[in-house]
Amino acid sequence: AQSVTQPDIHITVSEGASLELRCNYSYGATPYLFWYVQSPGQGLQLLLKYFSGDTLVQGIKGFEAEFKRSQSSFNLRKPSVHWSDAAEYFCAVGNLYSGAGSYQLTFGKGTKLSVIP
Amino acid sequence: DVKVTQSSRYLVKRTGEKVFLECVQDMDHENMFWYRQDPGLGLRLIYFSYDVKMKEKGDIPEGYSVSREKKERFSLILESASTNQTSMYLCASSNPGTKNQPQHFGDGTRLSIL
Numbered sequence: 482a483q484s485v486t487q488p489d490i491h492i493t494v495s496e497g498a499s500l501e502l503r504c505n506y507s508y509g510a511t512p513y514l515f516w517y518v519q520s521p522g523q524g525l526q527l528l529l530k531y532f533s534g535d536t537l538v539q540g541i542k543g544f545e546a547e548f549k550r551s552q553s554s555f556n557l558r559k560p561s562v563h564w565s566d567a568a569e570y571f572c573a574v575g576n577l578y579s580g581a582g583s584y585q586l587t588f589g590k591g592t593k594l595s596v597i598p
Numbered sequence: 599d600v601k602v603t604q605s606s607r608y609l610v611k612r613t614g615e616k617v618f619l620e621c622v623q624d625m626d627h628e629n630m631f632w633y634r635q636d637p638g639l640g641l642r643l644i645y646f647s648y649d650v651k652m653k654e655k656g657d658i659p660e661g662y663s664v665s666r667e668k669k670e671r672f673s674l675i676l677e678s679a680s681t682n683q684t685s686m687y688l689c690a691s692s693n694p695g696t697k698n699q700p701q702h703f704g705d706g707t708r709l710s711i712l
Binding site for chain 1: 602628629631633638639640641642643646648656688690692693694699700701702703704705706
């Protein structure tokens with residue numbers, strides 16, 4: 482069965498500093514990979530996704546992620562963090578459900594990001 | 599823009615009550631999902647549906663059932679609510695077939711069982 486590990490429960494960075502959130506997955510085939518962000522009291526917003534092709538994926542709000550098959554990783558990065566980036570971030574892997582031609586998501590436990598002004 | 603609407607943001611119910619959580623999407627999506635979110639556990643899939651009147655169990659279906667009578671609406675039912683079902687519940691929808699379709703989420707229902 483697929484699984485997702487986010488090793489960092491909580492990360493604190495200063496505004497303007499760079500950010501990297503780690504994500505490792507376990508999946509037998511080529512994975513569909515996602516990063517979502519959740520602000521307090523809100524639902525999840527998609528930041529970016531990887532299905533195939535270029536291993537460096539650009540997303541919204543200045544985020545990017547790099548798929549590294551050899552390391553089973555899909556780390557999220559941002560060169561300069563803004564105070565509004567404070568939120569919880571979830572990495573997810575999609576498991577194709579052939580009966581529906583779609584996929585189910587397995588989520589990591591999340592990384593909470595705090596930003597120091 | 600895709601809109602997934604959950605009928606209640608906050609809900610308080612008593613142990614043993616039958617509880618309905620409603621979710622409506624406005625983009626004619628075929629797939630709909632129910633997750634629960636607990637601190638330190640992330641999101642876990644309860645049930646999903648890939649067509650009207652169809653349902654499939656997710657990772658934690660015990661104590662829950664679902665109903666999908668219309669394409670746009672997916673209901674989560676707690677037959678006899680218990681305190682360990684106090685949680686945040688998130689609904690999502692997506693389209694199959696086109697590989698680049700992500701799941702779109704509602705804002706969640708925070709359910710407290712007293």
